[in-house]
Amino acid sequence: MKSKSFQNKLAVVTGAGSGIGRALVLDLVLRGCDVAACDVQQQALEETVALAVGSGKARAYCFDVADRAAFYQHADRIRGDFGQPANLIINNAGVGLGARVREMRWEDFEWLMGINFWGVCYGTQAFLPQLIESGDGHVVNVSSIYGMISGPLTSAYNAAKFAVRGYTESLRIEMLAEKLPVQVSCVHPGGIRTNIAKSSRLDAGAGMDRADFDKWFSRITLTSPEKAAAIIINGIRHNRPRILVGPDAHLIDAMQRTLGIRYQWLAGALLNPLMFGKSSAPQSRPVAAAQPPAAAMPARPAPGAAKKTSRAGAGRAKSAGRAQAEAENDAG
Ligand SMILES: NC(=O)c1ccc[n+]([C@@H]2O[C@H](COP(=O)([O-])OP(=O)(O)OC[C@H]3O[C@@H](n4cnc5c(N)ncnc54)[C@H](O)[C@@H]3O)[C@@H](O)[C@H]2O)c1
Incomplete structure (x- = not known):
């Protein structure tokens, strides 16, 4: 199959102010693609746009992906600003949360779902009409390897990333069944060296402090954001339905398929000591179950x-x- 070109195409990238999103914008502009770079952080976004050099052009759009109305307005605005329908949306914006299920605050859980799950759905559905109209559309939703296996303290993140995977795979089946001109890819990165740990929320009862959390994250990140972007773009060029990013993602995917549900035992045995040091039975704060409003x-x-x-x-x-x-x- 002939691989896709990005020349003179229009891409929308969320979470473009940092990490994987920034690297995607820089790579796409180099390939001659115009990019609407979106983020909630104005200054970081402007830095990305300033760094983007190539035959494509990047413009900055500051808004919150968890705001459905803002996402739909954004789709209309981009259509007007670039004078063409978008060919590609990469729903990449995401945040992290470390919290035990029994203590997790609803506001933290909902904050994460708003960005990592609803933000992905809003972006997909706000842009689908343009992608179809372009005649050569592509939806790329960023899940995680944590959309394939779960770990301790990451229930909200796992819930969102498993949901992104389910939603995205269903969309792909629909596009195929209806013979619509939209490719669909779900991305599953392993550990990527970005700012996500620093901007994550960490519950007071998670059993680790911020420094331990950062240390744990730096231990599990094997891949640079630039390498991650190159792998994702290669996957898009070849219309891959599932894009695994990094050697750890391939290993975990194989482990999950080989072990089935028994992966949970191995994940606990490996992740607990990695996260909590020698004590694999972390001490909880003395707290009752998180209360609903x-x-x-x-x-x-x-x-x-x-x-x-x-x-x-x-x-x-x-x-x-x-x-x-x-x-x-x-x-x-
Ligand atoms: N870094 C990893 O190890 C890793 C692993 C698997 C999956 N991922 C996923 O990759 C994606 C990118 O993460 P990253 O590692 O580059 O993180 P990052 O923190 O470096 O970048 C995320 C960007 O998203 C933006 N963002 C956050 N909330 C937003 C909102 N409400 N509206 C708009 N933008 C918002 C942030 O400002 C930031 O610029 C996320 O979906 C993340 O879950 C990351």
Whole structure:
């Protein structure tokens, strides 16, 4: 099959202010592609645009991908500014969150889903009409190797990245079934040396501090953002449905397919010591389960709740734990 050219095409890249997104913009402009570079951070975005040199041109668009209306306005604006429909959207913007399920704050969970999952869906659906109209469209959604396996402390991230994979693969099947001129790729990077750990939220009860978290991240990142961008662009050129980025992504993919659900044992055995040092059984903060907002609190106590609270001292310990967790959260 003839590989795709980017010359005189129009690409939209989200999360273009840093890491993989920035590297994608620089690479695409070099290949003669015009790029609408999007990010929520104006200054970082402008730096990317200033660095982008080539026969294509890059323009900066600052908005929040978690804002559906803003994404649709953005699609109209780009159509007008460039005078042509977009050929390619790379939904790349993403953030991280380290938190145990039983303690995770809803606001953190929803913040992450808004960017990593809904942002991807908004971008896909706002631009699909233009991609179809272009006659040569391509949707590229960035999931993760954590869209194939799960790890400790990453439940929200895993949920979003598994969801991106499901949504993207379904879209591909639809485009094929309807014979629409849109290719669809789902990207699964392994560890890439970017700013994602620094901008991640880390719950006070995660059992590791910011320095440990950064150290852990630097241990698991094998690939540069430039190399990641080159692999992704090569995958797009060859219309690959699944683009694995980095040797670790290939290894984990093979492990997951070989072991099936038993990968969870291996992931725990490898990831717990990597994340928590020698102690593979991290100490939790003394905290009750994360509480839903008052309006969403169940009317009846959950089964077994009465039994638990009847234990001597448990109620007192629970309130003390909750107070401490709230104080930690307020401080963080
Ligand atoms: N770095 C890794 O190891 C790794 C591994 C697997 C998947 N990924 C995924 O790759 C993608 C890119 O991440 P990265 O590693 O380059 O991170 P990064 O932090 O270097 O870049 C992410 C960019 O997204 C932007 N962004 C964040 N929230 C936004 C919002 N609401 N609206 C618009 N832009 C927003 C940030 O400002 C930043 O410029 C993410 O989806 C991430 O989940 C990264």
